[in-house]
Amino acid sequence: GQNIDQPTEMTATEGAIVQINCTYQTSGFNGLFWYQQHAGEAPTFLSYNVLDGLEEKGRFSSFLSRSKGYSYLLLKELQMKDSASYLCAVRDRSGANNLFFGTGTRLTVIP
Amino acid sequence: DTEVTQTPKHLVMGMTNKKSLKCEQHMGHRAMYWYKQKAKKPPELMFVYSYEKLSINESVPSRFSPECPNSSLLNLHLHALQPEDSALYLCASSQDPFNEQFFGPGTRLTVL
Numbered sequence: 001g002q003n004i005d006q007p008t009e010m011t012a013t014e015g016a017i018v019q020i021n022c023t024y025q026t027s028g029f030n031g032l033f034w035y036q037q038h039a040g041e042a043p044t045f046l047s048y049n050v051l052d053g054l055e056e057k058g059r060f061s062s063f064l065s066r067s068k069g070y071s072y073l074l075l076k077e078l079q080m081k082d083s084a085s086y087l088c089a090v091r092d093r094s095g096a097n098n099l100f101f102g103t104g105t106r107l108t109v110i111p
Numbered sequence: 112d113t114e115v116t117q118t119p120k121h122l123v124m125g126m127t128n129k130k131s132l133k134c135e136q137h138m139g140h141r142a143m144y145w146y147k148q149k150a151k152k153p154p155e156l157m158f159v160y161s162y163e164k165l166s167i168n169e170s171v172p173s174r175f176s177p178e179c180p181n182s183s184l185l186n187l188h189l190h191a192l193q194p195e196d197s198a199l200y201l202c203a204s205s206q207d208p209f210n211e212q213f214f215g216p217g218t219r220l221t222v223l
Binding site: 099101103 | 152153154155156159167199201208209211212213214215216217219
C-alpha cells in the first residue's frame with residue numbers, strides 16, 4: 001500500500017518563502033509529483049522528481065530524498081494567487097505505476 | 112491544443128437517470144484516467160486506459176462504466192447512482208503511463 005503525509009494547512013505572508021513537506025512510504029517508488037489545485041478547479045502539474053536532489057522551476061523548487069521517503073515543495077516570493085492546495089503524489093510501481101495522492105496542504109497567503 | 116476538455120461542467124441527475132461524462136484531448140496522449148474527488152479530499156483513481164485498453168479498474172461499482180472510443184476520447188457512463196456519488200469527476204491524460212498527468216477542469220456531479 002501507500003502512505004503519504006502532508007500538513008493539512010499552512011499560512012504564509014506575501015513575499016515570503018514557504019516549504020511544504022511530504023513524507024511517503026511505498027513499496028515500489030517510481031517518482032513523485034507536485035500539483036497545485038485552486039478551489040473548485042483541476043490540479044495543475046508543478047514538478048516531478050525521480051532522482052535525489054533539487055529541481056528548480058522559477059519561483060517553485062522541489063526536493064527529493066528517496067532514502068528518507070521525503071520531499072518538499074519550496075515556494076519563493078509568495079503571491080496572493082499562490083493560495084491553493086498543494087498535492088504530493090507518488091507513482092508506485094507496485095500499484096501499476098499509478099499516482100497516489102496525499103491529502104493535500106491548503107496554503108493561505110496573507111498580505 | 113494542449114488541454115484536456117470535459118463536458119458537461121455541471122450535472123444534476125436523479126438516482127434513476129442515465130447520463131454520460133465526456134473527456135477529450137488532442138495532445139496525442141496514450142493514457143487517460145478518471146478520478147473522483149470529494150470536497151477537501153485528494154483525487155481517487157477510478158479507471159485507467161492505456162493505449163485504448165482498460166488497464167486498471169480500482170474496484171469501482173458497476174454503476175460507473177468507462178468507455179474509450181478512440182485515443183482522444185474517454186467517456187464515463189453513469190446509471191442508477193447514489194447521492195454519495197456526488198463529487199467532482201476529473202479526467203486526466205498523459206503521454207504514456209509514466210509521464211506527468213494533465214487534468215481537465217472536471218465535471219461537478221450532484222445526485223439527488
